[in-house]
Amino acid sequence: MKKVFIKSYGCQMNVYDAERMADVLAPQGYVETATADNADLVILNTCHIREKAAEKVYSELGRLRLLKSERAAEGKATSVVVAGCVAQAEGAEITRRAPVVDLVVGPQSYHRLPALLARSGNGAKVVDTEFPAEDKFDHLPAAPRAVTKARGVSAFLTVQEGCDKFCTFCVVPYTRGAEVSRPFAKILAEAERLADAGVREITLIGQNVNAYHGEGPDGSAWTLGRLLERLSTVPGIARLRYTTSHPRDMDAALIAAHRDLPTLMPYLHLPVQSGSDRILAAMNRQHTGDDYRRIIEATRAARPDIALSSDFIVGFPGESDADFADTMRLVREIGFASAYSFKYSPRPGTPAAEHEAQVPEMVKAERLAELQAALDASRRAFNQATVGIVTDVLVERHGRHDGQLAGKSPYLQAVQFDGQDAAIGDIVAVEIMEAGPNSLFGRPLAGATVRDGVAAL
Ligand code: 5AD
Numbered sequence: 001m002k003k004v005f006i007k008s009y010g011c012q013m014n015v016y017d018a019e020r021m022a023d024v025l026a027p028q029g030y031v032e033t034a035t036a037d038n039a040d041l042v043i044l045n046t047c048h049i050r051e052k053a054a055e056k057v058y059s060e061l062g063r064l065r066l067l068k069s070e071r072a073a074e075g076k077a078t079s080v081v082v083a084g085c086v087a088q089a090e091g092a093e094i095t096r097r098a099p100v101v102d103l104v105v106g107p108q109s110y111h112r113l114p115a116l117l118a119r120s121g122n123g124a125k126v127v128d129t130e131f132p133a134e135d136k137f138d139h140l141p142a143a144p145r146a147v148t149k150a151r152g153v154s155a156f157l158t159v160q161e162g163c164d165k166f167c168t169f170c171v172v173p174y175t176r177g178a179e180v181s182r183p184f185a186k187i188l189a190e191a192e193r194l195a196d197a198g199v200r201e202i203t204l205i206g207q208n209v210n211a212y213h214g215e216g217p218d219g220s221a222w223t224l225g226r227l228l229e230r231l232s233t234v235p236g237i238a239r240l241r242y243t244t245s246h247p248r249d250m251d252a253a254l255i256a257a258h259r260d261l262p263t264l265m266p267y268l269h270l271p272v273q274s275g276s277d278r279i280l281a282a283m284n285r286q287h288t289g290d291d292y293r294r295i296i297e298a299t300r301a302a303r304p305d306i307a308l309s310s311d312f313i314v315g316f317p318g319e320s321d322a323d324f325a326d327t328m329r330l331v332r333e334i335g336f337a338s339a340y341s342f343k344y345s346p347r348p349g350t351p352a353a354e355h356e357a358q359v360p361e362m363v364k365a366e367r368l369a370e371l372q373a374a375l376d377a378s379r380r381a382f383n384q385a386t387v388g389i390v391t392d393v394l395v396e397r398h399g400r401h402d403g404q405l406a407g408k409s410p411y412l413q414a415v416q417f418d419g420q421d422a423a424i425g426d427i428v429a430v431e432i433m434e435a436g437p438n439s440l441f442g443r444p445l446a447g448a449t450v451r452d453g454v455a456a457l
């Protein structure tokens with residue numbers, strides 16, 4: 001038995017990829033461990049989206065250098081791998097700057113990990129950042145049932161990867177490559193396998209998930225709406241979600257799915273980035289603030305209780321006070337249930353990084369604080385509005401106290417309640433009693449536990 005420690009940074013795609021790396025290494029005798037200290041193999045699964053992500057990786061590698069030499073003194077070898085988007089972006093530069101690294105592997109080559117590891121080590125450096133013609137998913141093994149079970153009742157499933165949109169701030173089209181959707185049959189088979197292992201909720205993921213397109217079993221062209229409709233019939237799957245979407249790809253079929261599919265959860269993460277048309281154009285988002293408002297209106301007409309979430313960037317080059325005021329106005333108008341917001345961070349190789357009118361750090365910090373205060377108030381108002389309602393909770397784990405269970409509402413809120421009668425994986429009708437800063441507290445309705453299907457309220 002050898003031990004592998006995988007540390008993931010960044011998005012859900014990296015979480016999913018980390019599991020696939022563990023799956024491809026399992027037949028080689030590797031079991032996962034929770035710390036680097038006792039690991040024979042350490043994989044840093046990196047993110048390149050913002051800030052000095054690469055710098056963080058180098059300081060982590062500094063710590064691993066010490067660990068590697070301590071273990072070497074005890075006669076133990078440690079392989080160090082850099083995977084993910086920093087690996088893709090920096091390639092051989094990593095092995096030059098950090099000799100502790102044995103292998104640099106980009107996200108399209110994880111299926112080759114065992115072969116690459118065999119070639120590396122003992123001073124041999126290997127770098128693989130190719131975008132191979134073959135589909136890596138064809139070569140990645142499925143996790144054994146027990147492993148999938150241990151990973152919990154909520155799972156990610158990649159349906160597409162990469163992006164062709166080229167927003168001017170974003171590295172994704174360079175690190176993850178062009179948009180590629182997985183074949184329908186593969187997605188269905190994976191969903192069925194997850195359901196068979198006890199998974200109740202599947203979140204379809206992709207950098208641009210609603211750009212998913214493929215040939216359906218009927219031979220016609222399918223988009224995400226049709227895919228969700230088909231997956232909603234997989235026995236055992238009670239909940240479907242998807243993330244992350246682009247406003248341009250919110251087509252009528254996807255909006256209708258929010259009206260028609262009870263298994264599709266009333267939650268939409270739809271990044272808008274800015275409320276200013278001038279900035280949206282400079283970002284190459286290919287939509288205006290009003291386009292976004294219209295999409296939200298249509299989605300709310302389809303599913304009135306839908307919880308909305310978004311991503312924002314403040315201090316994009318050229319952003320004026322008036323532009324930022326437009327963002328604040330949009331935030332107040334929409335009423336987001338949750339959101340992520342960031343200071344613009346110039347990414348090497350992206351068009352916006354070359355822009356002359358970079359916004360001073362101080363201004364970015366002020367705008368971020370103002371935006372986050374508004375988003376925070378909006379989130380608290382949303383949570384407060386759910387106090388008193390009865391809602392389904394998918395039980396994911398035991399809570400901190402005896403007899404306490406913790407799970408998620410359809411709106412992706414964390415909910416805790418006392419529920420001796422329910423088990424992990426059950427869906428329980430819970431009356432929300434109180435909204436805390438990070439989670440809601442509720443009480444289960446008598447006899448409302450449902451094991452197969454959605455709780456009938
Ligand atoms: N600077 C700041 N935020 C960024 N994002 C992507 N690129 C950058 C950047 N260069 C944010 C966007 C995106 C989210 C995943 O990360 O808001 O939606």
Ligand code: SF4
Binds near residue numbers: 164165167171207246
């Ligand atoms: Fe990046 Fe998303 Fe724009 Fe694609 S759509 S370039 S992933 S921000």
